[in-house]
Amino acid sequence: MPTYTAPGVYVEEIPSSSKSLSAAATAIAAFVGFTEKAPTDDPINDPDGVRPRLVTSWTQFEELYGGFAPDCLLPISVYGYFQNGGSVAYIVRIPNTAPAGEPSAVALPAMDQLANKKVLITSVEPDAALSVRIDPADDEADDAEDRSGPSPFNLSVVEGGAVVETFDNVTLAPGDRNVETVVNATSTKVKVKVAIDDLGALAEAQIMKVGTFALEKAAGLPVPVSPRKFTGSETTRTGINGLTIADEVTMVVVPDLATAARKADGTYDLGLWKSVQTALIAHCELQGNRMAILDAPPGMTVQQVKEWRAEQAMYDTQFAALYYPWIKVDNPAGTNGNSEILVPPSGHIAGVWARTDETRGVWKAPANDTIRGCLDVERPVTKNEQGLLNPIGVNCIRPFGARGIRIWGARTLSSDSDWRYINVRRLFNMIETTILDGTQYAVFEPNDQELWAGVTRTLTAFLNGLWRSGALFGTTADEAFYVKCDAETNPPESIDEGKLVVEVGVAPVKPAEFVIFRISQKKPEI
Template sequence: MAEYLSPGVYIEEIDAGPRPIAGVSTSTAGMAGVTVRGPYTGKPKLVTNFLEFQNTFGGFLPEPDALIRDTWANDPKEGGRWWLFPLAVKGFFDNGGQRLYVKRVASRQATPASGVLGHGLVSPVARDAAKGATRLELGHLIGFSGVGQQIQLFRGDDQQVIHTAAVAAYDATAHRVELDAGLTAEVRAGRGDYVQIGARSAEETLEFTAVSPGSWGGAVQVRIQPMASAALPVLPDPQEGALFVTQLAADAAADSETVEVAAVAGLDPDDLPPDVWVQIGTGRFKVQVGQPADGKVTLTLPSGAAHEAWRRGLVVRRVRRGNTSAGPTLRVGGASRLYEGAVVQLDDGTHLTIRTVVAIAADLVTFDADVPGTLFETDRLHLVEAQVDARFADPSGAVVTESHPNLRLTGDAPANLVTTLAGRSQLVRAVALGALSTDPAKFPVPAVGSWLTLADGDDAYGGLSVADFVGEDGGSGKRTGIAALEDIDEVAVCAVPGVWSGTVESALVTHCELLRDRFAILDPQDGLDIEGVQAFREPFDTKYAALYHPWLVTRDPSTNRDVEVPPSGHMAGIYARVDVERGVHKAPANAVIRGIRLTDGIAQDITKRHQDLLNPKGINALRFFPGMGHRVWGARTLSSDSSWKYINVRRLFLYLEESIDEGTQWVVFEPNDEALWALVRQTVTNFLTTVWRSGALAGTTPDEAFFVACDRTTMTEDDLAGGRLICVIGVAPVFPAEFVIFRIQQKTRETQLA
């Protein structure tokens, strides 16, 4: 009850009446089958078109080896042609399906492709360079030591040495080096050319594994390289004093040892430390500062300093040192970007130095060793982290690429390489091995080149069994095979296309009967005659499944030839199409079958005489009619109970039950009295009235179409004491016009006159 304790205006929200029930979706399908690749663990994945299926699970499967193929295809009881699964998925979308949850099935003996990295220092060429060029753009300069360092250039295709040279100059930010000698051959980035410093080691640092089992992983390549994830400015030592900026007061000849600058505040030798450095043009010089005179100050450069001629007005700027005495500390702008254990590269313009962060206090950073005394406030500190690139070339020619920057090789931070790939990569996983180090000179690299190609993945189709399709129930998110479809409540139609194994199809039927919110589409063995398909149907008696015969003929885009495919995928698409266009109450029959060959699109010709034998058994025929095309010509379940003879009736009740179940959850724990019963009656009545108006229920009035009872007549005192609210609902479904009969009588002229 609301409390009113002080005078004022109170606004309250009250329920306006019964809560509406929203009808659940009936067009979402779920399938389990063998795919080229894709997630094997976890919940089934949603795909909304065939391109998305190809991107996630790969393209079409080739026929397995003859022995494996014949073992499965020639087994009438526990066999199947599971390699046709992608074609069945294509048939689903060709026929109007929009949402499909796919659970990949793989042999328990299947293994993922993998590869191990050693360590060394490699940087890929980032841009082509012509023969004779001295400038080279690389992927990074992390781990380089600077001017004078010897490097080797290798061809990426045959790993042959192209050129050996020394670094004459570099730009760490632009990843560019100037060589002391022109290239003796052209360098090409697209060929995979790279720079290597020193020798590689076979000590194992990282193991990369394809994200799921199968031979597909042999087309996965991985590259890991260091990257500068942040460039932070070095701050001046507080003892360096004030900054000054002035300009040349007169022209200066090339290589002159003195220059005159305008006197400005802060440019007084009495206020400056003994060592003063300035930036003039592109050069940095240590100078002696003279006393100001006549508004000018003379700066004396070191003896022998080389420079170009300078013009009056050129800016002269003091650059302050980052540290005035040797030690392991340095003030850094944006130091909060760093962390303990972070590896950094210090750049003073001629030397690159690696250090590890030990402690951070505001902008004061302590390293594991003394920092160079040649660092100035214009220099940069680069935070060294890792970037993993992975690529996969699909047999169809499509290339999947992904990049994961700003990773840490060690530690348990969220940005840890192993953790990040486990959560984000669609291609690979990683495991750290014993020789993994944060030293950029010992960065993980393959034995040759800069890309690691994974190997030794095995589909193990010879070990694939019906148990892999049935799956295991390891709990939510850990189920496999058919059992995994339980994780997706939205699934309303399910199938295992191409597998006619009695064990598998019985498991699929049991799955639907236990959950009571979905319907199964079964496939018979291919090539069965009328007697054969009748015998195949005999073991089943369920109102939760339907069987279609015969198989269909479609074009396999991967081989450009016609193949026979199971009908369940196409039929699931037709179910979805009819549900969207007409409603679940409309029988999924007399509908055109799409995505098959225009002529002879059905593997066997079914005549009316044949169907006279099949229809009473609940075997739905797929037939060709001149002028009407290939059509579904049956709408029966596999139930012996005539009340559940028709597919649309069974699925209509599944729709009603699931919708009412989800739409009345608010009732739980409400006071179980007449007021609640009235709300429940009105809620269900409103929903069923909407269903009736859509044409799903028989009758010219709502009273003829359904009734809803929830009162003392449906519950006893024992029910109330036990916390049970019982609502009794009756509906009159619309049955399909399966037999359309016109009785025609011949009338004579005399009869008409009489």
């Protein structure tokens, strides 16, 4: 309390004993797999581009990682995620190629396209990570040049974000300041070749385009990817475990597991498949705020999937959901002359999860909804066949004629009936994260009745809002949830240990998985 010594009017601010809670984000996906190229936005701390990057659109993904590419399922999955309603995603690149051992190169464009004269820049060292920057020459040097010839320019070589070589006032014209002559005489980083076409006379008016241009590395040689590379390391921020730093992630997808597990004969290494998915499940269980969206191996019949799930995979977790079969989408890469391509459904499913969260809420089961961009399924599943898969937690994707192709399952891989449904697990993830983040103000506050009442009001207001939104079951708030924080949950010995214990109970809504109408004949009364 302040000490007052002089007469006057004083104003004191008293902090409120209760706060408002805002629901945590629920629709942020993370994708782990292969990409066309590595991002070059952080050459100092992450030269290989393997650490998690945040993207909020397909355009941003293309800028960082390139577009569609053969043997890369991650770009197609990310595209399907944004197509189906996703808006925020983390990308973790797994290197799947070795350096080609060839020079990096770039052809610099010119402003005067009629002249069509190109400047080809190649690196001296193979697989070098370099850029070249073109700037206009300074005014004094420009005045000294022959105005009738091509405009002079400055060429700089950039490595690791810093300029390592600079060549001022060079031109495309023959002579002592010709860019090819000047650079090749002294540079230890790059070589220059000026390509002249049949329009040599027009080339005299050539003006180099200003800007920074990265030298592209030659296509790498494919190398096998082990489960350990997918698992990665929390310390180095790589692979699945590198997502530990992304606290807000709620869904994790590994679509390129299918690429890595595919053998030369077209079959799949199911041991590698299980190893990577087990590591993904372990990561989600350890973090406690996210779920894994798993793909069943392709090419399997219903009987084979049932046997694989029950006898080989044997997953039992509330933090993962499994989907079958694969889906057909338009072939964006145009490889092998095919207009359609089979892809794992996990990326598209993540988009549907995000769309459901946005339109209905995380408490709505992400099922009985169509998949945008899905042309067909790998193998149609009948009602009786799904009767074999649904009890063991395999969510089916089924065509329903005029109703489209729909997700027809909403189960986790847990044998515990409390956590049978995806929306229940994700609702609790959201509630727990919201409470964890929103009650930090209570740490080191006096542990007395005033704090107990404030925390109770804070949590009650938040849970009441969820109940009114339809997230909790019950005709009254008392039926839907309770918050208990009093002398019973906080006895003296607990207070002496510095603990504040709050009991929270909620009754989540569960999906109407089996809708049953009992119909009978009504006998007329005589």
